[in-house]
Amino acid sequence: MGEADQLAQPIVQWAIKEPGLEDWPIGREKVISGLSLAVITNITTIPTIIKATKTSQKNPNAHIELKPKTKKPMENLSLPPHVCHVEKSTLIINRLHIFLHGFALLALIYYRFTNLYFLYSVNTNKKIPTILFPHILVFASELILSFFWVLDQSFQWRPVSRTIYPERLPKDDNKIPSIDVFICTSDPIKEPSFEVVNNVISAMALDYPSKKLHVYLSDDGGSSLTLFALKEAWNFARLWLPFCRKFGIKNRCPKAYFGHNEEIPSVFNLDEFLNEKEEVQKQYEVFEKRVQKHKEEASVITSNNHPPKIEVIKDAIGDGADMKDIPLVVYVSREKRPSHPHNFKAGALNILLRVSGIISNSPYILVLDCDFYCNDPTSARQAMCFHLDKNISPKLAYVQFPQKFHNLSHNDIYDSELRPFFKVRWRGFDGLKGPVISGTCFYIKRKALYGTSFQNNDVDLLGLRKTYGLSDEFIKSLLSQTKPDDVNAEEMIISSTSSLLEILASCDYEKDSLWGLQVGFRYFSVVEDYFTGFILQCEGWSSVYLDPARPAFLGSATISLGETLVQSTRWVTGLVGVALSKYSPLFYGPSSRMSILQSMCFAYLAYFPFYFLPYWCLATIPQLSLLRGIPLYPKVSSAFSSVFIFLFLSSSLKEIQEVSYSRHSIWTWVYEKRIWMIKSITSHFYGTLNSVLEKIGLAEASFLPTNKANDDEQNRLYQMGKFDFQVSRMFIIPICTLVILNSVSLIIGVAKIFLNRNYDEFFLQIFVLIFMVGMQYPVIEGMITRKEKGCVPWSDTVQSAALAMIILSLEFIIPM
Numbered sequence: 001m002g003e004a005d006q007l008a009q010p011i012v013q014w015a016i017k018e019p020g021l022e023d024w025p026i027g028r029e030k031v032i033s034g035l036s037l038a039v040i041t042n043i044t045t046i047p048t049i050i051k052a053t054k055t056s057q058k059n060p061n062a063h064i065e066l067k068p069k070t071k072k073p074m075e076n077l078s079l080p081p082h083v084c085h086v087e088k089s090t091l092i093i094n095r096l097h098i099f100l101h102g103f104a105l106l107a108l109i110y111y112r113f114t115n116l117y118f119l120y121s122v123n124t125n126k127k128i129p130t131i132l133f134p135h136i137l138v139f140a141s142e143l144i145l146s147f148f149w150v151l152d153q154s155f156q157w158r159p160v161s162r163t164i165y166p167e168r169l170p171k172d173d174n175k176i177p178s179i180d181v182f183i184c185t186s187d188p189i190k191e192p193s194f195e196v197v198n199n200v201i202s203a204m205a206l207d208y209p210s211k212k213l214h215v216y217l218s219d220d221g222g223s224s225l226t227l228f229a230l231k232e233a234w235n236f237a238r239l240w241l242p243f244c245r246k247f248g249i250k251n252r253c254p255k256a257y258f259g260h261n262e263e264i265p266s267v268f269n270l271d272e273f274l275n276e277k278e279e280v281q282k283q284y285e286v287f288e289k290r291v292q293k294h295k296e297e298a299s300v301i302t303s304n305n306h307p308p309k310i311e312v313i314k315d316a317i318g319d320g321a322d323m324k325d326i327p328l329v330v331y332v333s334r335e336k337r338p339s340h341p342h343n344f345k346a347g348a349l350n351i352l353l354r355v356s357g358i359i360s361n362s363p364y365i366l367v368l369d370c371d372f373y374c375n376d377p378t379s380a381r382q383a384m385c386f387h388l389d390k391n392i393s394p395k396l397a398y399v400q401f402p403q404k405f406h407n408l409s410h411n412d413i414y415d416s417e418l419r420p421f422f423k424v425r426w427r428g429f430d431g432l433k434g435p436v437i438s439g440t441c442f443y444i445k446r447k448a449l450y451g452t453s454f455q456n457n458d459v460d461l462l463g464l465r466k467t468y469g470l471s472d473e474f475i476k477s478l479l480s481q482t483k484p485d486d487v488n489a490e491e492m493i494i495s496s497t498s499s500l501l502e503i504l505a506s507c508d509y510e511k512d513s514l515w516g517l518q519v520g521f522r523y524f525s526v527v528e529d530y531f532t533g534f535i536l537q538c539e540g541w542s543s544v545y546l547d548p549a550r551p552a553f554l555g556s557a558t559i560s561l562g563e564t565l566v567q568s569t570r571w572v573t574g575l576v577g578v579a580l581s582k583y584s585p586l587f588y589g590p591s592s593r594m595s596i597l598q599s600m601c602f603a604y605l606a607y608f609p610f611y612f613l614p615y616w617c618l619a620t621i622p623q624l625s626l627l628r629g630i631p632l633y634p635k636v637s638s639a640f641s642s643v644f645i646f647l648f649l650s651s652s653l654k655e656i657q658e659v660s661y662s663r664h665s666i667w668t669w670v671y672e673k674r675i676w677m678i679k680s681i682t683s684h685f686y687g688t689l690n691s692v693l694e695k696i697g698l699a700e701a702s703f704l705p706t707n708k709a710n711d712d713e714q715n716r717l718y719q720m721g722k723f724d725f726q727v728s729r730m731f732i733i734p735i736c737t738l739v740i741l742n743s744v745s746l747i748i749g750v751a752k753i754f755l756n757r758n759y760d761e762f763f764l765q766i767f768v769l770i771f772m773v774g775m776q777y778p779v780i781e782g783m784i785t786r787k788e789k790g791c792v793p794w795s796d797t798v799q800s801a802a803l804a805m806i807i808l809s810l811e812f813i814i815p816m
């Protein structure tokens with residue numbers, strides 16, 4: 001062996017846990033007194049492994065103290081495993097903005113009142129003059145906008161962020177609680193099974209003791225393909241999980257890992273890693289092919305008419321060798337009958353609550369949509385930093401992670417990222433009593449969902465049956481702590497339990513019980529997440545928002561205008577349903593235990609769809625008035641014009657400040673504003689309408705899942721930042737009509753002003769039109785210059801133009 005080889009021998013491999021070293025990326029080397037130190041693995045929950053190699057012959061006594069400094073024992077829980085920081089600078093900016101903008105709003109209201117009074121009093125015949133109507137409509141719009149602005153400020157009041165210290169959690173695996181993971185899927189075509197089970201694998205691979213992790217897949221489609229794919233996934237996981245653990249792979253969703261090929265860990269032996277990776281990748285391809293083949297051979301049917309089916313996925317090969325290192329995986333397809341309302345995702349989750357209650361009964365549950373995968377295996381331990389903190393855990397219902405997406409384009413023209421919510425509002429929510437449940441990516445305490453009935457001291461069986469249904473076995477599970485660790489689910493399923501599970505997953509089980517009303521995920525609204533979160537907080541529970549640098553989960557965002565608007569319509573239907581009910585957060589919140597600020601946050605989320613009212617007004621009234629020659633805003637030369645200019649600048653600059661704070665460019669602001677306008681005139685309007693129709697019994701609740709299957713053409717347009725206008729007529733016609741109306745009014749209006757030379761009176765009004773048309777420029781492009789797929793269909797343009805002309809001609813028919 002030559003000297004160089006000798007030098008390269010690692011002289012020590014040290015596992016240490018030192019503060020600061022968590023920040024050393026894998027592979028980073030550092031030379032200290034003749035030793036080259038390289039970080040080999042660095043996962044926050046296991047000690048950092050350092051390899052030290054001699055680099056210098058000149059310093060034969062090279063050595064370095066790598067011994068961890070003697071510290072307090074790790075389990076010293078006197079140090080809390082998390083810290084909450086108030087974002088001071090943001091808080092100051094926000095409150096300053098509230099003060100100034102609020103003051104300007106008062107000035108605007110004062111101006112409008114005095115102006116209306118003036119218009120009324122100069123009118124001699126004392127009948128209400130028609131000229132007042134456009135003024136009143138614009139004023140009403142401004143009042144509504146101001147009201148929303150006030151509600152929205154509750155999110156701005158106290159923004160916070162969180163830091164966690166998972167290393168302060170108990171080191172002993174026996175002391176950490178077990179977790180059930182719930183994943184819901186409903187349609188193997190819109191939600192391709194192969195992707196769904198890849199996401200299941202990522203959940204199985206969470207960095208958590210295998211025997212404390214149980215994964216349940218709810219398949220509302222009752223599809224044999226999904227079950228087949230799940231079994232294949234389980235088989236593949238037996239190879240994948242040890243591979244990930246051995247090499248400290250962070251991205252544990254196989255499809256994402258092999259798709260990006262990004263992560264090459266720094267390992268002791270690169271050859272070994274590459275060999276094993278190649279083998280695993282081969283098996284992955286076999287797994288993919290088998291699922292594809294099954295998909296082609298068996299016709300993929302989804303049905304809304306099938307009996308319950310519950311199956312523990314087990315060792316098909318029968319060697320059973322490494323079973324204990326693989327979390328339990330259970331396939332659950334609840335009974336569905338067309339005559340029976342199934343309450344969509346909330347219904348599916350409640351069945352999982354009962355079935356898992358019998359099988360594993362873990363005290364904590366991770367809920368995931370089928371289009372989300374675990375991107376950071378440590379998320380479970382991150383969440384436990386809060387759930388295991390005795391100071392907050394008694395009242396803590398859930399830890400919410402943001403929804404983040406793996407398929408966003410650089411431009412994100414549809415604001416699929418939902419940045420204003422997950423980057424801004426949720427931080428403010430967290431500074432009060434915690435954010436609302438956001439559908440997916442949250443670790444919730446099972447008990448929080450069970451209501452309070454079973455905690456009363458005088459539990460009587462009859463009362464419990466009325467609340468939880470007739471299964472005494474299930475009631476027993478409520479009262480007992482978690483099952484013993486050596487629960488043998490497989491045996492249970494084969495034995496008498498299997499019929500019990502089927503009863504729990506049947507349509508009739510919830511009859512005459514309080515499931516969905518006071519227990520489990522609530523059925524009242526299709527946005528079960530919003531509503532359940534709201535009710536839990538009204539009951540006194542709190543929550544926490546954790547947005548770590550490495551996204552804990554990644555999902556698929558909607559990447560076409562059509563999907564975005566359909567999804568938004570569904571959300572609005574659900575939210576407005578709550579806003580217009582006895583649960584309206586404005587009243588129900590404060591009348592329960594919720595603070596005013598927290599109620600305002602919930603109220604904003606329920607009421608914001610009503611933005612469509614001011615938007616429709618401001619997209620038509622100033623335009624038509626301009627053609628008529630009615631000025632609606634103060635003269636630029638008057639002092640009050642500065643109030644309007646200030647309000648516009650202050651709200652825009654505040655939004656731009658938030659956009660740049662979350663490290664986006666100013667274009668993000670433009671895209672967000674544009675899609676907000678489009679949603680306001682379409683999905684916010686239709687969703688509200690739908691909700692009202694549901695209330696009076698003319699429409700039925702529905703949940704149309706979004707499409708997660710990859711569409712290359714749609715993806716291409718989205719990546720290029722080009723709108724895909726091939727959407728349903730009910731969406732495209734209002735959008736185009738308003739754009740045409742605005743453009744025509746702008747051209748005629750400007751011409752008239754030049755002729756009459758009354759710039760002073762109309763300057764602000766013209767500005768409103770320029771802003772509208774400028775913002776919606778892509779629509780004009782879609783109608784006129786674009787020719788490729790995704791442009792506005794010619795027939796839709798013609799219809800919209802005709803409609804715009806009708807509205808414009810009304811202008812000349814109605815006398816004034």
Ligand SMILES: O=c1ccn([C@@H]2O[C@H](COP(=O)(O)OP(=O)(O)O[C@H]3O[C@H](CO)[C@@H](O)[C@H](O)[C@H]3O)[C@@H](O)[C@H]2O)c(=O)[nH]1
Nearest residue numbers: 184185186220344345348369370439440527567703705706
């Ligand atoms: O009858 C149903 C309908 C839907 N789902 C599942 O619900 C999830 C969410 O559906 P998706 O089509 O992805 O809707 P999104 O609009 O993307 O979902 C958001 O909005 C929903 C409420 O409308 C929340 O439930 C979600 O968690 C939230 O991510 C998916 O896993 C579906 O398979 C069911 O299990 N059963």
Ligand SMILES: [Mn+2]
Nearest residue numbers: 369371556706
């Ligand atoms: Mn989704």
